[in-house]
Amino acid sequence: MTMGGEEVWSRVAEEEDSRKVVGWQMGGNNSTRGLGVFGFANSSSLPATVASVIDAGARRVVEKVIGLNMAKPSAITADLPLVRSPVPVVVATVSYLAIVWVWSSHIKRSGLKPRVQDPKWLQCLIIAHNMFLCCLSFYLGLGILTEARRHRYSIWGNPSNDEHVKMGFYIYIFYVSKLYEFMDTVVMLLKRNLRQITYLHLYHHASICCVWWIIAHLCPTGDAYFSAAFNSWVHVAMYLYYLLAATIAKDENCRRKYLFWGKYLTIIQMIQFVAFIAQAVYGLLQPASYVKHLPRMLFCYSISLLAFFSNFFVTKYGKSSHGRQPKRLKAD
Ligand SMILES: CC(C)(COP(=O)(O)OP(=O)(O)OC[C@H]1O[C@@H](n2cnc3c(N)ncnc32)[C@H](O)[C@@H]1OP(=O)(O)O)[C@@H](O)C(=O)NCCC(=O)NCCSC(=O)CC(=O)O
Numbered sequence: 001m002t003m004g005g006e007e008v009w010s011r012v013a014e015e016e017d018s019r020k021v022v023g024w025q026m027g028g029n030n031s032t033r034g035l036g037v038f039g040f041a042n043s044s045s046l047p048a049t050v051a052s053v054i055d056a057g058a059r060r061v062v063e064k065v066i067g068l069n070m071a072k073p074s075a076i077t078a079d080l081p082l083v084r085s086p087v088p089v090v091v092a093t094v095s096y097l098a099i100v101w102v103w104s105s106h107i108k109r110s111g112l113k114p115r116v117q118d119p120k121w122l123q124c125l126i127i128a129h130n131m132f133l134c135c136l137s138f139y140l141g142l143g144i145l146t147e148a149r150r151h152r153y154s155i156w157g158n159p160s161n162d163e164h165v166k167m168g169f170y171i172y173i174f175y176v177s178k179l180y181e182f183m184d185t186v187v188m189l190l191k192r193n194l195r196q197i198t199y200l201h202l203y204h205h206a207s208i209c210c211v212w213w214i215i216a217h218l219c220p221t222g223d224a225y226f227s228a229a230f231n232s233w234v235h236v237a238m239y240l241y242y243l244l245a246a247t248i249a250k251d252e253n254c255r256r257k258y259l260f261w262g263k264y265l266t267i268i269q270m271i272q273f274v275a276f277i278a279q280a281v282y283g284l285l286q287p288a289s290y291v292k293h294l295p296r297m298l299f300c301y302s303i304s305l306l307a308f309f310s311n312f313f314v315t316k317y318g319k320s321s322h323g324r325q326p327k328r329l330k331a332d
Contacts (some may be wrong), residue, residue: 051087058086062214067293070218074160076168077220082176082213089179089213093206096182103189104197114192116250126187126246134239136177141232143170148225156226156282157289160219171220174228175212181205200308211301215294223283223290227276227298234272241265263317270309276302 059070077083118126147167148158162168185205188196215224241262248254276298283295 051085054087054090055085058090062086066214066297068214068218068291068297073217074168074220075162076165077172077216080172080216082179083172083216086210086213086217089209092179092182093210096185097202097206100185100189100197100202104194107189107192107194112192114194118191118246122190123246125190127243129183129187130239130243130246133177133181134236134243136173137232137235137239140170140174140177141229141236144174144225144229144232148229153222153225156223156279157286158222158225159289160222160224160291162221164221167225168220171212171224171228172216174232175209175216175220178209178212181208198312200312203308204305207301211297214297219291219294223279226279230272230275234269237265237268263313266309266313266317270306270313273302273306273309277306 062068063070073084082088115122144167147164147170151158151161151164151167182205185197185201188194188201241259244258245255248258280295280299280302283290284299287295
Protein backbone atom coordinates (compact mmCIF):
# COMPACT_ATOMS: atom_id res chain seq x y z
CA MET A 1 0.00 0.00 0.00
CA THR A 2 1.44 3.41 -0.93
CA MET A 3 0.94 6.69 0.89
CA GLY A 4 -0.25 9.88 -0.80
CA GLY A 5 2.00 13.00 -0.74
CA GLU A 6 -0.16 14.81 1.85
CA GLU A 7 -0.19 11.82 4.13
CA VAL A 8 3.61 11.60 4.07
CA TRP A 9 3.95 15.30 4.88
CA SER A 10 1.54 15.10 7.80
CA ARG A 11 3.53 12.09 9.14
CA VAL A 12 6.78 14.05 8.87
CA ALA A 13 5.21 17.06 10.58
CA GLU A 14 3.84 14.86 13.36
CA GLU A 15 7.26 13.29 13.95
CA GLU A 16 8.88 16.71 13.98
CA ASP A 17 6.29 17.95 16.48
CA SER A 18 6.61 14.95 18.71
CA ARG A 19 10.40 15.38 18.81
CA LYS A 20 9.94 18.99 19.92
CA VAL A 21 7.35 18.00 22.52
CA VAL A 22 9.71 15.41 23.97
CA GLY A 23 12.36 18.11 24.17
CA TRP A 24 10.12 20.35 26.25
CA GLN A 25 8.42 17.72 28.38
CA MET A 26 10.51 17.19 31.45
CA GLY A 27 8.11 14.86 33.20
CA GLY A 28 9.47 11.89 31.28
CA ASN A 29 12.37 9.62 32.16
CA ASN A 30 16.01 10.18 31.31
CA SER A 31 15.88 8.35 28.02
CA THR A 32 13.04 10.48 26.67
CA ARG A 33 14.91 13.61 27.75
CA GLY A 34 17.93 12.44 25.82
CA LEU A 35 15.76 11.75 22.80
CA GLY A 36 14.40 15.29 23.00
CA VAL A 37 17.87 16.75 22.93
CA PHE A 38 18.88 14.60 19.97
CA GLY A 39 15.62 15.46 18.25
CA PHE A 40 16.57 19.11 18.32
CA ALA A 41 20.13 18.36 17.31
CA ASN A 42 18.85 16.49 14.28
CA SER A 43 16.66 19.39 13.27
CA SER A 44 19.82 21.57 13.71
CA SER A 45 18.10 24.07 15.95
CA LEU A 46 20.84 24.98 18.42
CA PRO A 47 18.85 27.54 20.49
CA ALA A 48 16.07 25.00 20.95
CA THR A 49 18.58 22.35 22.03
CA VAL A 50 20.16 24.75 24.52
CA ALA A 51 16.70 25.75 25.78
CA SER A 52 15.69 22.15 26.34
CA VAL A 53 18.90 21.45 28.24
CA ILE A 54 18.39 24.53 30.44
CA ASP A 55 14.76 23.59 30.99
CA ALA A 56 15.64 20.04 32.03
CA GLY A 57 18.60 21.16 34.16
CA ALA A 58 16.65 23.85 36.04
CA ARG A 59 13.73 21.53 36.76
CA ARG A 60 16.11 18.84 37.94
CA VAL A 61 17.84 21.25 40.32
CA VAL A 62 14.50 22.34 41.78
CA GLU A 63 13.39 18.73 42.16
CA LYS A 64 16.63 17.27 43.50
CA VAL A 65 18.00 20.14 45.58
CA ILE A 66 14.80 21.65 46.96
CA GLY A 67 12.69 18.51 46.68
CA LEU A 68 9.69 20.17 44.98
CA ASN A 69 7.41 18.32 42.61
CA MET A 70 7.66 20.13 39.26
CA ALA A 71 5.06 17.92 37.63
CA LYS A 72 2.22 19.88 39.23
CA PRO A 73 2.34 23.51 38.05
CA SER A 74 -0.40 25.86 39.20
CA ALA A 75 -3.34 26.03 36.79
CA ILE A 76 -3.49 29.82 37.29
CA THR A 77 -0.05 30.61 35.93
CA ALA A 78 0.79 27.45 33.92
CA ASP A 79 0.41 29.17 30.55
CA LEU A 80 1.55 32.69 31.38
CA PRO A 81 4.66 34.13 29.69
CA LEU A 82 7.89 33.82 31.71
CA VAL A 83 6.35 31.17 34.00
CA ARG A 84 5.62 28.17 31.78
CA SER A 85 9.31 27.28 31.48
CA PRO A 86 12.37 28.20 33.61
CA VAL A 87 14.34 29.08 30.46
CA PRO A 88 13.51 32.83 30.35
CA VAL A 89 14.35 33.42 34.01
CA VAL A 90 17.60 31.42 33.80
CA VAL A 91 18.69 33.16 30.58
CA ALA A 92 17.75 36.58 31.99
CA THR A 93 19.69 35.95 35.21
CA VAL A 94 22.83 34.66 33.48
CA SER A 95 22.72 37.53 30.96
CA TYR A 96 22.21 40.00 33.80
CA LEU A 97 25.30 38.74 35.66
CA ALA A 98 27.37 38.68 32.46
CA ILE A 99 26.37 42.23 31.47
CA VAL A 100 27.06 43.58 34.98
CA TRP A 101 30.46 41.89 35.01
CA VAL A 102 31.49 43.24 31.58
CA TRP A 103 30.10 46.73 32.21
CA SER A 104 31.63 47.12 35.70
CA SER A 105 35.00 45.77 34.46
CA HIS A 106 34.89 48.40 31.70
CA ILE A 107 34.22 51.15 34.27
CA LYS A 108 37.12 49.93 36.43
CA ARG A 109 39.52 49.49 33.51
CA SER A 110 38.72 52.94 32.11
CA GLY A 111 39.24 54.50 35.54
CA LEU A 112 35.82 56.19 35.40
CA LYS A 113 34.80 57.78 38.70
CA PRO A 114 31.22 58.02 40.01
CA ARG A 115 29.38 60.95 38.50
CA VAL A 116 29.36 64.06 40.66
CA GLN A 117 26.30 65.39 38.84
CA ASP A 118 23.96 63.12 36.89
CA PRO A 119 22.99 64.39 33.43
CA LYS A 120 19.33 65.43 33.05
CA TRP A 121 18.34 62.35 31.03
CA LEU A 122 19.76 60.05 33.72
CA GLN A 123 18.02 61.95 36.49
CA CYS A 124 14.70 61.64 34.62
CA LEU A 125 15.27 57.93 34.03
CA ILE A 126 16.03 57.28 37.72
CA ILE A 127 13.03 59.30 38.89
CA ALA A 128 10.68 57.50 36.47
CA HIS A 129 12.11 54.09 37.44
CA ASN A 130 11.73 54.69 41.18
CA MET A 131 8.27 56.22 40.85
CA PHE A 132 7.14 53.29 38.75
CA LEU A 133 8.41 50.68 41.23
CA CYS A 134 7.07 52.62 44.20
CA CYS A 135 3.57 52.76 42.63
CA LEU A 136 3.72 49.14 41.46
CA SER A 137 4.76 47.98 44.94
CA PHE A 138 1.89 49.98 46.45
CA TYR A 139 -0.57 48.43 43.98
CA LEU A 140 0.70 44.92 44.73
CA GLY A 141 0.90 45.40 48.50
CA LEU A 142 -2.69 46.68 48.60
CA GLY A 143 -4.04 44.14 46.10
CA ILE A 144 -2.47 41.13 47.81
CA LEU A 145 -3.71 42.15 51.26
CA THR A 146 -7.21 42.81 49.90
CA GLU A 147 -7.30 39.36 48.28
CA ALA A 148 -5.93 37.73 51.46
CA ARG A 149 -8.71 39.37 53.43
CA ARG A 150 -11.37 38.37 50.90
CA HIS A 151 -10.33 34.72 51.14
CA ARG A 152 -10.02 34.94 54.92
CA TYR A 153 -6.36 33.96 55.01
CA SER A 154 -4.69 33.53 58.38
CA ILE A 155 -1.27 35.10 58.87
CA TRP A 156 0.45 31.75 58.04
CA GLY A 157 -0.68 28.23 57.23
CA ASN A 158 -2.74 28.96 54.09
CA PRO A 159 -2.63 26.12 51.56
CA SER A 160 -2.20 26.90 47.88
CA ASN A 161 -5.59 27.14 46.14
CA ASP A 162 -5.96 27.40 42.35
CA GLU A 163 -9.38 28.99 42.77
CA HIS A 164 -7.79 32.19 44.10
CA VAL A 165 -7.11 33.42 40.59
CA LYS A 166 -6.70 37.11 41.41
CA MET A 167 -4.15 36.34 44.12
CA GLY A 168 -2.28 34.22 41.56
CA PHE A 169 -2.31 37.17 39.17
CA TYR A 170 -0.82 39.52 41.77
CA ILE A 171 1.93 37.01 42.62
CA TYR A 172 2.65 36.62 38.90
CA ILE A 173 3.07 40.40 38.50
CA PHE A 174 5.22 40.43 41.64
CA TYR A 175 7.49 37.77 40.07
CA VAL A 176 7.76 39.69 36.77
CA SER A 177 8.60 42.86 38.72
CA LYS A 178 11.64 41.04 40.16
CA LEU A 179 12.98 40.71 36.61
CA TYR A 180 12.34 44.38 35.96
CA GLU A 181 14.29 45.23 39.15
CA PHE A 182 17.49 44.40 37.23
CA MET A 183 17.11 48.05 36.23
CA ASP A 184 18.38 49.01 39.71
CA THR A 185 21.79 47.68 38.76
CA VAL A 186 21.61 49.47 35.41
CA VAL A 187 21.01 52.70 37.36
CA MET A 188 24.09 51.98 39.51
CA LEU A 189 26.18 51.29 36.40
CA LEU A 190 24.97 54.40 34.59
CA LYS A 191 25.89 56.41 37.69
CA ARG A 192 29.17 54.43 37.86
CA ASN A 193 28.39 53.80 41.53
CA LEU A 194 30.40 50.59 41.80
CA ARG A 195 30.32 50.87 45.60
CA GLN A 196 26.62 49.97 45.40
CA ILE A 197 27.20 46.81 43.33
CA THR A 198 27.99 44.55 46.25
CA TYR A 199 27.78 40.76 46.65
CA LEU A 200 24.58 41.40 48.59
CA HIS A 201 23.07 43.35 45.71
CA LEU A 202 24.05 40.82 43.02
CA TYR A 203 23.08 37.80 45.11
CA HIS A 204 19.72 39.36 45.95
CA HIS A 205 18.84 40.46 42.42
CA ALA A 206 20.07 37.30 40.70
CA SER A 207 18.40 34.87 43.09
CA ILE A 208 15.11 36.53 44.00
CA CYS A 209 13.62 36.19 40.49
CA CYS A 210 14.48 32.44 40.44
CA VAL A 211 12.87 31.96 43.86
CA TRP A 212 9.73 33.76 42.69
CA TRP A 213 9.68 31.83 39.43
CA ILE A 214 9.38 28.65 41.50
CA ILE A 215 6.57 30.14 43.58
CA ALA A 216 4.74 31.64 40.58
CA HIS A 217 5.06 28.33 38.75
CA LEU A 218 3.98 26.00 41.54
CA CYS A 219 1.99 27.83 44.19
CA PRO A 220 1.15 31.50 43.50
CA THR A 221 -1.56 31.61 46.18
CA GLY A 222 -1.87 30.65 49.86
CA ASP A 223 1.15 31.44 52.01
CA ALA A 224 3.02 33.11 49.13
CA TYR A 225 0.86 36.14 49.91
CA PHE A 226 2.79 36.87 53.13
CA SER A 227 6.27 37.45 51.70
CA ALA A 228 4.92 39.15 48.57
CA ALA A 229 2.79 41.61 50.57
CA PHE A 230 5.48 42.30 53.20
CA ASN A 231 8.17 42.80 50.56
CA SER A 232 5.89 45.04 48.46
CA TRP A 233 5.33 47.40 51.39
CA VAL A 234 9.05 47.42 52.21
CA HIS A 235 9.70 48.27 48.57
CA VAL A 236 7.25 51.20 48.68
CA ALA A 237 9.54 52.69 51.36
CA MET A 238 12.75 51.59 49.61
CA TYR A 239 11.89 53.16 46.25
CA LEU A 240 10.71 56.33 48.02
CA TYR A 241 14.13 56.42 49.66
CA TYR A 242 15.90 56.00 46.32
CA LEU A 243 13.58 58.55 44.72
CA LEU A 244 14.47 61.06 47.41
CA ALA A 245 18.18 60.19 47.15
CA ALA A 246 18.07 60.83 43.42
CA THR A 247 16.33 64.21 43.70
CA ILE A 248 17.98 65.95 46.64
CA ALA A 249 21.23 67.87 46.40
CA LYS A 250 24.32 65.74 46.78
CA ASP A 251 25.88 67.55 49.72
CA GLU A 252 26.39 65.79 53.01
CA ASN A 253 24.08 68.06 55.03
CA CYS A 254 21.19 67.45 52.69
CA ARG A 255 21.69 63.70 52.86
CA ARG A 256 21.87 63.77 56.63
CA LYS A 257 18.69 65.80 56.77
CA TYR A 258 16.58 63.79 54.30
CA LEU A 259 18.12 60.31 54.15
CA PHE A 260 18.81 59.69 57.86
CA TRP A 261 15.98 57.11 57.83
CA GLY A 262 17.90 54.78 55.49
CA LYS A 263 19.26 53.14 58.64
CA TYR A 264 15.74 52.39 59.90
CA LEU A 265 14.78 51.16 56.46
CA THR A 266 17.62 48.63 56.61
CA ILE A 267 16.38 47.53 60.05
CA ILE A 268 12.85 47.05 58.62
CA GLN A 269 14.33 44.97 55.78
CA MET A 270 16.06 42.76 58.36
CA ILE A 271 12.83 42.45 60.40
CA GLN A 272 11.21 41.33 57.13
CA PHE A 273 13.72 38.45 56.79
CA VAL A 274 13.21 37.49 60.44
CA ALA A 275 9.45 37.32 59.73
CA PHE A 276 10.11 35.07 56.70
CA ILE A 277 12.31 32.82 58.84
CA ALA A 278 9.54 32.59 61.45
CA GLN A 279 7.02 31.76 58.70
CA ALA A 280 9.36 29.05 57.39
CA VAL A 281 9.79 27.54 60.86
CA TYR A 282 6.00 27.50 61.21
CA GLY A 283 5.74 25.75 57.83
CA LEU A 284 8.35 23.17 58.87
CA LEU A 285 6.44 22.44 62.06
CA GLN A 286 3.09 22.26 60.21
CA PRO A 287 4.10 20.47 57.00
CA ALA A 288 0.53 20.09 55.74
CA SER A 289 -0.17 23.82 55.75
CA TYR A 290 1.57 24.83 52.49
CA VAL A 291 3.65 23.21 49.73
CA LYS A 292 5.95 20.47 51.02
CA HIS A 293 9.66 21.42 51.15
CA LEU A 294 9.03 25.07 50.24
CA PRO A 295 9.43 26.28 53.88
CA ARG A 296 12.90 24.68 53.89
CA MET A 297 13.90 26.77 50.85
CA LEU A 298 12.34 29.90 52.38
CA PHE A 299 14.23 29.25 55.63
CA CYS A 300 17.68 28.88 54.01
CA TYR A 301 17.13 31.78 51.63
CA SER A 302 15.92 34.20 54.31
CA ILE A 303 18.82 33.26 56.60
CA SER A 304 21.27 34.03 53.78
CA LEU A 305 19.68 37.43 53.12
CA LEU A 306 19.59 38.26 56.82
CA ALA A 307 23.31 37.46 57.05
CA PHE A 308 24.08 39.69 54.04
CA PHE A 309 21.97 42.56 55.39
CA SER A 310 23.47 42.29 58.90
CA ASN A 311 26.91 42.60 57.35
CA PHE A 312 25.70 45.56 55.24
CA PHE A 313 24.26 47.23 58.34
CA VAL A 314 27.44 46.88 60.37
CA THR A 315 29.64 48.03 57.48
CA LYS A 316 27.51 51.00 56.50
CA TYR A 317 26.17 52.29 59.81
CA GLY A 318 28.66 50.84 62.27
CA LYS A 319 31.47 53.28 61.56
CA SER A 320 29.69 56.61 61.13
CA SER A 321 26.67 57.94 62.96
CA HIS A 322 24.85 59.17 59.84
CA GLY A 323 25.37 56.17 57.61
CA ARG A 324 27.28 57.58 54.64
CA GLN A 325 30.37 56.12 53.12
CA PRO A 326 33.44 58.38 52.65
CA LYS A 327 32.64 61.33 50.48
CA ARG A 328 33.75 61.38 46.86
CA LEU A 329 36.07 64.24 46.17
CA LYS A 330 36.74 64.47 42.46
CA ALA A 331 34.52 64.85 39.43
CA ASP A 332 35.03 62.44 36.52
C1 LIG B 1 19.05 52.05 52.54
C2 LIG B 1 18.98 50.96 51.50
C3 LIG B 1 17.56 50.79 51.02
C4 LIG B 1 19.85 51.31 50.29
O1 LIG B 1 21.20 51.29 50.59
P1 LIG B 1 22.25 51.97 49.58
O2 LIG B 1 23.62 51.79 50.13
O3 LIG B 1 22.00 51.47 48.19
O4 LIG B 1 21.78 53.49 49.74
P2 LIG B 1 22.43 54.88 49.24
O5 LIG B 1 22.10 55.92 50.26
O6 LIG B 1 23.84 54.73 48.87
O7 LIG B 1 21.58 55.17 47.93
C5 LIG B 1 21.61 56.42 47.30
C6 LIG B 1 22.12 56.30 45.89
O8 LIG B 1 21.30 55.36 45.14
C7 LIG B 1 20.97 55.96 43.87
N1 LIG B 1 19.73 55.36 43.35
C8 LIG B 1 18.58 55.97 43.08
N2 LIG B 1 17.67 55.09 42.65
C9 LIG B 1 18.26 53.89 42.67
C10 LIG B 1 17.82 52.58 42.37
N3 LIG B 1 16.59 52.34 41.98
N4 LIG B 1 18.69 51.57 42.52
C11 LIG B 1 19.94 51.81 42.95
N5 LIG B 1 20.41 53.02 43.27
C12 LIG B 1 19.59 54.07 43.13
C13 LIG B 1 20.83 57.41 44.24
O9 LIG B 1 20.89 58.23 43.10
C14 LIG B 1 22.01 57.63 45.18
O10 LIG B 1 23.18 57.80 44.42
P3 LIG B 1 24.37 58.82 44.87
O11 LIG B 1 24.94 58.25 46.14
O12 LIG B 1 25.35 58.80 43.74
O13 LIG B 1 23.74 60.14 45.08
C15 LIG B 1 19.50 49.67 52.18
O14 LIG B 1 18.72 49.27 53.27
C16 LIG B 1 19.59 48.50 51.23
O15 LIG B 1 18.67 47.98 50.65
N6 LIG B 1 20.84 48.07 51.06
C17 LIG B 1 21.19 46.96 50.19
C18 LIG B 1 21.62 47.48 48.91
C19 LIG B 1 20.69 47.05 47.78
O16 LIG B 1 21.17 46.54 46.79
N7 LIG B 1 19.38 47.30 47.97
C20 LIG B 1 18.37 47.00 46.99
C21 LIG B 1 18.02 45.51 46.82
S1 LIG B 1 17.83 44.60 48.26
C22 LIG B 1 16.13 44.42 48.53
O17 LIG B 1 15.36 44.80 47.73
C23 LIG B 1 15.80 43.73 49.77
C24 LIG B 1 14.37 43.66 49.99
O18 LIG B 1 13.70 42.97 49.24
O19 LIG B 1 13.89 44.27 50.95
